[in-house]
Amino acid sequence: MPQQSLSKLSHVIIAAGLRETKTSTISHVFIAACPHGKKTSTISHVTIAACPRGTKASTHLMASTDKSPEPTPAKGPEPTPGKEMGVGQHMIDKSAMMIQSLEPIKQISHHSCTFAIYSHDMSRQIETHHYCSRLNQNFIQCAVYDSDESDARLLGVEYIVSDDIFETMPPEEQKLWHSHAYEVKSGLLVNPRVPELVGKPDLENLAKTYGKFWCTWQADRGDRLPMGAPALMMSPQAVSPGLVRAELVHERDAKYSISSESLKSSRVDIPEPEIINPLADYWKQHGKGFAIDIDETEIKLRAPFP
Secondary structure, eight states, X not given: OOOOOEEEETTEEEEOOSSOOOOOOSSSOEEEEOSSOOOOOOOSSSEEEEXXXXXXXXXXXXXXXXXXXSSOSSBSSSOOSSOOOOHHHHHXXXXXXXXXXXXXXHTOOEEEEEEEEESSOTTXXXXXXXXXXXXXXXXXXXXXXXXXXXXXXXXXXXXXXXXXXXXXXXXXXXXXXXXXXXXXXXXXXXXXXXXXXXXXXXXXXXXXXXXXXXXXXXXXXXXXXXXXXXXXXXXXXXXXXXXXXXXXXXXXXXXXXXXXXXHHHHTTTSOOOSOOOTTSSHHHHHSEEEEEEEOOXXXXXXXXXX
């Protein structure tokens, strides 16, 4: 296999793919394509690499593709390192809750449980719990946790937009987003403890939306602390490798005493989008995912704007 060529652009070292890799830039971020002449473009001070499934992106200082980022001082099945909270700390926290407004948190209005798949390694699938608030009728923002327990770990954040907002985005941005239609129609996405009849209007709206989910804590690989670069996540789909493993679904369903298959039957009448933009769920059409590599860069000493 020919040696990968390296080029330097702005303040970022860019790993070019094998053969003719075309590149273009917008600022100081580079979306690098892996083997066989893939087009690239840019976003901000990070390298986003698109790679065929099973092909690792070039790794710099640390990458979201790393199975075990080095160094990893906190890894294993044990809880997150740190002292257990004492009575004094609990009192301080309770007092702060009484005094402060915490308005953004109070806007969280619903909890959804579903599954997510790593864009760069679709063999890795996780159960996720989304606690969401609306900025308006067309934009939802969610804090994503690994459970609905009081000690749940914050895995990342998902932004959800309506289809008409999604269509205003540039093509390079659309590649980072996933659709929700299958997730809803298949019964994989549920609103725990909410009667289906009550939650159905929201599900009908959600089926026509797109989401972008960045995972900042890859707890599934054993990280006891948030390590490495963020990882882009994809939604489940009806084709491999986007199919969620049956054991994950059964375990989740048993916890909430529900049946995803029954929910699927009850959602037959939820209308599907007339068309799902082909740039969303990018892997389905192109067999490639996205990963972030982190590079050192010179610090800007002057503000770019007045």
